[in-house]
C-alpha cells in the first residue's frame with residue numbers, strides 16, 4: 058500500500074497513523090515532538106512522594122518557583138506542574154495573535170493531551186447531525202479507539218447523552234466524596250430529572266484499572282495532574298511509543314512543517330519542513346499528506362500552503378471552542394472529614410443538563426478536591442491566611458468543582474486568517490461569543506446551582522468563574538466536513554475540497570461542537586478517516 | 596549574611612503563624628532560594644510593604660493583624676506574597692503538609708462556632724492592622740525598613 062505523511066503526534070495524528078499501519082500503509086510522521094522528562098518515584102503516592110523525594114519543592118514548584126500561584130497572578134484554581142511546561146512551551150516559528158480568544162498550542166510528543174484530564178465522551182447521534190456521515194461509522198471507531206486507549210465508564214443515567222460503545226471498561230472505584238454525591242443523587246433523582254432536567258452518573262475517562270500493553274492499572278496514587286507515572290491514564294505519546302516499534306513507521310521528530318507544495322493540478326506534491334536543531338529545510342515527496350497538527354496549527358499550515366501556491370490566503374471562518382464555567386461547591390456532608398489523598402484525582406462523576414434541542418445539551422464534569430496544591434485556593438478565602446487555613450483543612454474533603462461546558466456553532470465572525478510581515482506569517486485568531494450566550498449560561502447555571510443544592514452542596518456566591526474562550530482547548534471547525542464539494546471544506550473522508558491528496562484528521566473538520574470534550578471524537582474521527590483512506594487505496 | 600539571618604527568622608516566624616513547626620532547614624533554604632530567584636519582591640514594591648514585613652518579622656503577634664489588613668487592602672502586597680510562597684513550600688514538604696491539612700476533629704457545631712469566632716477575630720485583626728498602618732507608614736517614610 059501507499060505511503061502517507063502525517064503531521065503531528067497528538068491524539069488525532071497517532072490514531073490516524075495506527076489505523077493506517079494496521080491496514081498495511083507506510084506511515085511517515087513529521088513532528089516537532091518535544092519530549093517529557095522521565096517519571097520520578099513512579100510507585101510513590103502523592104503523600105509518599107512528599108516524604109521521600111529529596112527536593113519536593115523543586116518538583117512541585119519548579120526551580121524558579123514557577124508553580125507557585127502568587128496573589129494576583131493570572132491563573133485558575135490550580136498551578137500547573139513545572140515539569141509539564143514542555144507541553145505548552147511556545148515555538149518561535151509558530152507565530153500567532155488572538156482577539157477574544159486565549160489560544161494554547163503544543164509542540165510536544167503527544168500534543169496537548171499529554172496534560173488532559175482524560176474525559177472521553179462519545180457524541181450522541183443528534184450531535185452528529187451536521188456531520189456528513191452515518192453515525193454508525195463513527196460509533197465503530199469509538200469502540201476501536203476505546204479498545205486501544207482504555208476507556209472506563211458505566212451504563213447509567215448519562216448513557217442517554219453519551220452512548221455506550223464497545224470496549225467500555227468498568228469505572229474506577231469511587232472516591233468518598235463522589236460516592237456521597239452519587240448516593241444523594243439516587244435519592245433526589247426523580248425530582249432532579251423532572252424539575253431541572255439534570256442527570257448524573259459516572260464519568261467516562263481514558264484511565265484503566267487493569268494492566269495491558271505494558272501499561273499498569275490505576276493504583277490510586279493521586280498524581281494524575283503531575284503525569285500518571287504508571288501510565289494508567291492514557292496519553293497519545295503511549296500510542297506513539299508503540300508505533301515506533303512498527304517496521305513501516307518512520308518518525309521524523311524535531312521537524313517543523315512549514316507548508317505543503319501544491320502543483321498546477323491542485324494536488325499535493327511535497328511537504329516542506331525545517332529541521333529545528335540545524336535550521337535546514339527539506340522537502341518530503343508525498344502524494345497523500347494528513348494534517349493532524351491540531352486545529353490552529355493545521356489551519357495555519359493550510360493557509361501558508363495556499364499563500365505559497367496562489368499568492369494569497371483566504372480567511373477560515375467558523376472557529377469553535379467550548380465555553381466553560383467553573384462552579385466551586387462545598388458538600389456539607391463532607392465537612393470535617395479527612396480528604397482522600399490516595400484516589401484518582403480527576404473527575405469521577407459527570408452531569409448532564411437536558412435541553413429542548415438535544416444539540417444544546419450542557420455537559421458538566423464533577424471533580425472533587427483530593428490531591429492538589431492548595432495554596433491557590435486558601436489564598437482566595439476572604440480572611441487572613443491563618444483563619445483561611447483553619448477553614449480549609451476542615452473543608453478540604455468537602456470541596457469540589459463543577460466544570461460546565463457549553464456547545465458552540467460555526468459562525469462567520471469567528472475566524473482564522475494569515476498576516477504576513479518581514480519575519481514570515483502570523484496566524485490571527487478572532488473569536489466573538491454568540492449573542493445568545495449570556496442567557497444560555499444564566500439559565501444553565503441557575504439549574505446547576507439548584508441541582509447542587511439538592512445534592513446537599515452550597516455554591517459560594519460570586520465564585521463561579523467564566524473561563525476565557527480558548528481555555529477549554531477544544532478547538533474545531535475551520536475546514537468542516539461537507540458532503541458538497543464547497544471551497545474551504547473537506548470531504549466526509551477528510552480530504553480537502555481545494556487540494557487533492559491533502560487530508561485533515563483533527564478538529565478542523567468538525568461542522569459542530571457539542572458541549573462534550575471532543576478528544577475521544579478526535580481520535581475516533583481520525584481512525585475513521587484513516588479507514589476511509591485505506592479503503593480508497595485498496 | 597545579616598540579610599540571610601533575617602530571612603530565616605522571617606521564615607520561622609511566618610511558618611509558626613501559619614501553624615507549622617518552624618526550624619526546618621529545607622523550608623528555610625527554599626524560602627531563601629525563592630528570594631534569590633527574584634520572584635518574591637517585584638519591581639515597584641514600596642518601602643511601606645517592606646516595613647510591614649519587617650514589623651511582622653520582629654513582632655510575631657502582629658503577623659495576623661498585618662496579614663488581615665493586607666488581605667483586604669493590598670492582597671498582592673509583599674507580605675501576602677511571602678505568606679503564599681511559604682504556604683506553597685510547606686504544603687509540599689512532609690510533615691508540614693499534614694500539620695496544615697488535617698481536620699481539627701471538632702463537632703459540626705463546634706466547627707461552625709469556631710468559624711464564626713474566626714470571622715470576629717479577622718475583623719478585630721483587620722481593625723488593629725488598620726490602626727498599625729499609620730505608624731508603619733511613618734516609619735517607612737523615615738526609611739525604617741530596608
Ligand SMILES: Cc1cc2nc3c(=O)[nH]c(=O)nc-3n(C[C@H](O)[C@H](O)[C@H](O)COP(=O)(O)OP(=O)(O)OC[C@H]3O[C@@H](n4cnc5c(N)ncnc54)[C@H](O)[C@@H]3O)c2cc1C
Nearest residue numbers: 065066067068069089164168169170174176314351574576
Ligand atoms: C489541561 C487540559 C485538559 C484537557 N482535558 C481534556 C479532556 O478531559 N477531554 C478532552 O476531550 N480533551 C481535553 N483536552 C483537550 C485535548 O488535549 C485536545 O483536544 C487534543 O489534545 C487535541 O489533539 P490534536 O491531536 O488534534 O492536536 P494537538 O494535541 O495540538 O497536537 C498537535 C501535534 O502536532 C505537532 N505539530 C503542530 N504543528 C506542527 C508543525 N507545523 N510541524 C510539525 N508538527 C507540528 C505537535 O508537536 C503535536 O504533536 C484538554 C487539554 C488541556 C490543555
Ligand code: SF4
Nearest residue numbers: 275276278279281285
Ligand atoms: S490515581 Fe492517577 S496517577 Fe495514580 S495510578 Fe491512577 S491515574 Fe495514575
